[in-house]
Amino acid sequence: MSGTLTILKKELKGFYFNPTFWVICFLISVIFSWVFPIQLNLFSQLLTNYVMQQGVPSNQLNIHYGVFLRQLSYLNLLLIFVVPALTMKLFAEEKKLRTFDLLLTSPVTSLDIVLGKYFAAWGAVFGLVFVAFLYPLSTSLLATLNWTPLLIAFAGIFLVGGVYAAMDLFASSLTENTIAAYIISIMFNLSIWFIGIGAEVVDSEAGRKIFEHMSLSTHLSALVEGTIRTNGLVFFFSVIVLFCFLAERVVESSRWR
Template identity: 30%
Template sequence: MRQVRHIFKKEFTSYFISPIAYIVISIFLLVTGWFFFTTFFLYGQANLRNFFGMLPIIFSFVVPAITMRLFSEELNVGSYETLLTMPVTFGDVVLGKFLAAVAFIAAMLVPTLTYPITVSFLGELDWGPVAGGYLGAVLLGATFSAIGLFASSLTRNQIIAFIIGVTICFSLTLIDKMLFFLPQSLVGFMEYLGADFHFENISKGILDSRDIVYFVSVSFVGLYAAHLAMQERT
């Protein structure tokens, strides 16, 4: 387990060594800032519902971009071979990389705290939903990271890893918007699968154990699949 810490540290710092991190963060802030504040004054309501509302869609593009290199690059360069012949387990590697991605997403969210602070000057801001929203954002980011990590473990090509990651994350986001295609009996089930559905609950400030269980279990499935995919390569 100590190895997880070292892998985490290495992955997290290497995000900030390469320019990719800064580009991703800038794009994320630009896009969220633009979409949030262009409509904010039209509604005239002091809340962050709009910001959190678009987060699942934005995350389903940004998070796979963050995770795409985690395994693909190692597979491509071959450094995976040196890594796995050191005394580490598959679990250490997967967990270390996953936590690094989650920490990076959390770091990416920190500058957006200026939004609620700005809004609180403009009106009466209810901090409950904001706190819930940020908790949900981290959980959603973690879930998408696990999926992105799995996509990255499938291929040595980062672009393919990105596309696979986006496809899965985007489907999970949109699935509850597509329910009118389905027979009534399946709606409840498919709705439960939708990441957006669960994120909405949390970002309203409602902490329901079902939502948390959803995020934790999807993350677990993603990580376990990545674990299996890596094991299959040896």
């Protein structure tokens, strides 16, 4: 386990002491600084005029739905494209630059390597989610917020970021070409949203349930509304464990291939 910590520390430093990461954070904050005030403004207009408007869904009058959830969906979209950029170097670049030799000839297990890198990637995702969280946080100066659902919603998106990180880490382990790793990662990140569509075409009740359970959006939508369901947590963690396991197998395979 000390191997995991050593690699985790090194990779975390590699993220947070690297200008690229801060450029990404800056660009994300540029996007939110543009979108978030507009959303907030629209929301305040809606509130002042809502008596005159017919047919506005009542939940849109709640700042959690009206502003924060929209921000979260933008954040999710950004994560789909940004997390692969962070994780693509973790294995692909090491293989290409032959620094992977060092890890494979050090007294650490494949699991140490994968876990160290995975938690570092998740730690980097935390930074991105934190940047996004600054916006609702600053809103609290203007309005009274209900903190619990807000925190749960951000924890939900952080978990989804963890799922992306696991899938993208696996993608990175498959190739030594960082561009290929990036493309494969985005495909993974997008396809996990499309699995749920299967629920609309299968006839049997059981099949529909399976697809619904496998859909990321089902579980995320519960979390962003502020409800924690254990089946959702189990789903997220099992996807993370599955892809970490697959990545571990790939790393291990380089020893006997």
